[in-house]
Amino acid sequence: xxxxxxxxxxxxxxxxxxxxxxxxxxxxxxxxxxxxxxxxxxxxxxxxxxxxxxxxxxxxxxxxxxxxxxxxxxxxxxxxxxxxxxxxxxxxxxxxxxxxxxxxxxxxxxxxxxxxxxxxxxxxxxxxxxxxxxxxxxxxxxxxxxxxxxxxxxxxxxxxxxxxxxxxxxxxxxxxxxxxxxxxxx
Amino acid sequence: xxxxxxxxxxxxxxxxxxxxxxxxxxxxxxxxxxxxxxxxxxxxxxxxxxxxxxxxxxxxxxxxxxxxxxxxxxxxxxxxxxxxxxxxxxxxxxxxxxxxxxxxxxxxxxxxxxxxxxxxxxxxxxxxxxxxxxxx
Numbered sequence: 001x002x003x004x005x006x007x008x009x010x011x012x013x014x015x016x017x018x019x020x021x022x023x024x025x026x027x028x029x030x031x032x033x034x035x036x037x038x039x040x041x042x043x044x045x046x047x048x049x050x051x052x053x054x055x056x057x058x059x060x061x062x063x064x065x066x067x068x069x070x071x072x073x074x075x076x077x078x079x080x081x082x083x084x085x086x087x088x089x090x091x092x093x094x095x096x097x098x099x100x101x102x103x104x105x106x107x108x109x110x111x112x113x114x115x116x117x118x119x120x121x122x123x124x125x126x127x128x129x130x131x132x133x134x135x136x137x138x139x140x141x142x143x144x145x146x147x148x149x150x151x152x153x154x155x156x157x158x159x160x161x162x163x164x165x166x167x168x169x170x171x172x173x174x175x176x177x178x179x180x181x182x183x184x185x186x
Numbered sequence: 187x188x189x190x191x192x193x194x195x196x197x198x199x200x201x202x203x204x205x206x207x208x209x210x211x212x213x214x215x216x217x218x219x220x221x222x223x224x225x226x227x228x229x230x231x232x233x234x235x236x237x238x239x240x241x242x243x244x245x246x247x248x249x250x251x252x253x254x255x256x257x258x259x260x261x262x263x264x265x266x267x268x269x270x271x272x273x274x275x276x277x278x279x280x281x282x283x284x285x286x287x288x289x290x291x292x293x294x295x296x297x298x299x300x301x302x303x304x305x306x307x308x309x310x311x312x313x314x315x316x317x318x319x320x321x322x
Contacts (some may be wrong), residue, residue: 004205010227013206017228018235020199025243025256027191032236034286038310041283052314065189066196067289073200074209074293083204083255084294087212090221097215108210109282109296118297132288132302134277136309139285141270141320145282149271150229153261155236160263162270171275176218180279 005082021155030062033148035139037067084108100184113184123186142167203290211282218279264322270313 008016019071024030040057041064047053077083086106094105118124139145142164144153150168153161206228207213217225242248243256250256278284281302283291288306291299313320 008202008205009207010224011231013202013208014228014231014234016202017199017206017208018232020195020238021236022239022243023195024192025258026238026248027195027249028188028252029250029254029256030192031258034284034289035310038307039314041307042311042314046311050311050314052317053311056263062189065193066199067286069193069198070200070203070286070318071293072193072291073197073202074204074290075200075295076293077195077201077204081201081205083201087207087210089210089212089216091219093212093216093219096219097212105212108204108212108294108312109209109291109299110211112202112294114211114298115225119298119301128298128302129305131277131280132305133290133309133312134273135281135283135285135302136268136306136311137313138272138274138277138309139306140310140313141266142268142274143264143266143270145274145286146229146278147286149261149267151232151236152258154233155240156258156260157237158261160261160267163263164267167268167271168275168278171272171277172214172218172279173275174272175276175279176215178221179276183280 007085008086017157018151020150022064030060031148032152033063033144034067034070034162035136035148036060037063038136039140040064045068097184100181121186123183126183126186138171196246200290200293203287204294209283209287209294214279214282266320266322269321295319 016017021032024032043053043055043057084107087108102110104110113127119128149161149164208228213225216222226297288299288303
């Protein structure tokens with residue numbers, strides 16, 4: 001139990017995450033992917049007359065059970081497996097982020113940026129709302145996210161997924177190195 | 187309730203996301219600054235295990251637990267992979283979370299991330315609305 005409560009090293013967590021791929025295939029021919037759940041939620045709640053959302057989302061509802069499980073898994077890990085402790089990142093990263101204006105390093109996310117009282121500040125609006133919008137818009141435009149493209153797609157040797165993954169990384173590098181320092185300072 | 191099994195796979199996946207700290211904004215920062223191997227190790231080893239699993243399933247023609255033939259839909263390239271990928275990457279470095287971690291963060295007690303998730307759903311919806319006008 002003590003082992004479970006420690007942060008899991010990459011060589012334990014990575015292979016376990018990889019095993020989700022065959023688990024879903026063997027249980028019912030399902031391909032690993034999270035961002036599709038956002039599409040199914042749109043199709044279920046507000047399809048209007050949009051062609052893209054006119055399909056039988058109920059046939060894909062396994063994906064919604066899957067993401068509901070992730071929420072409960074997050075709760076269990078945080079409540080019972082000391083999941084929400086401070087993250088032991090590279091001291092150089094910490095120093096740099098402090099210099100850029102991040103103050104709170106006590107949990108998984110910097111709470112001085114991600115909190116309800118920050119939501120209506122310009123910085124909070126960009127980090128929580130604009131950022132979220134880009135994640136939802138970009139993943140659907142790209143046809144998948146880190147799970148669907150980077151893990152499932154590349155596992156199945158799909159070159160479009162490799163292209164998409166390289167673009168995810170390129171976008172992330174550009175934001176982190178060139179834009180984020182200004183956003184943190186807002 | 188044939189779908190309940192996926193709930194339990196999701197539950198285990200959620201625990202993995204938290205315990206590996208993949209859901210941490212700080213880990214994503216460290217990754218994009220090339221200051222730690224942690225995230226590369228996780229994504230890389232997950233891909234290797236996934237790839238070997240898919241190879242074994244195909245090679246031995248392994249069926250699902252219900253005896254169906256396993257088929258994995260192929261991805262066809264379109265320019266959305268590039269444009270959308272870049273937009274997602276830019277957003278990923280801001281939120282520090284791809285879609286899976288958003289769900290796990292909410293469960294772990296960051297209620298405010300429900301707003302980020304709603305915004306992501308809105309982003310998906312706007313993509314659906316504008317799809318025909320966007321270059322692919």
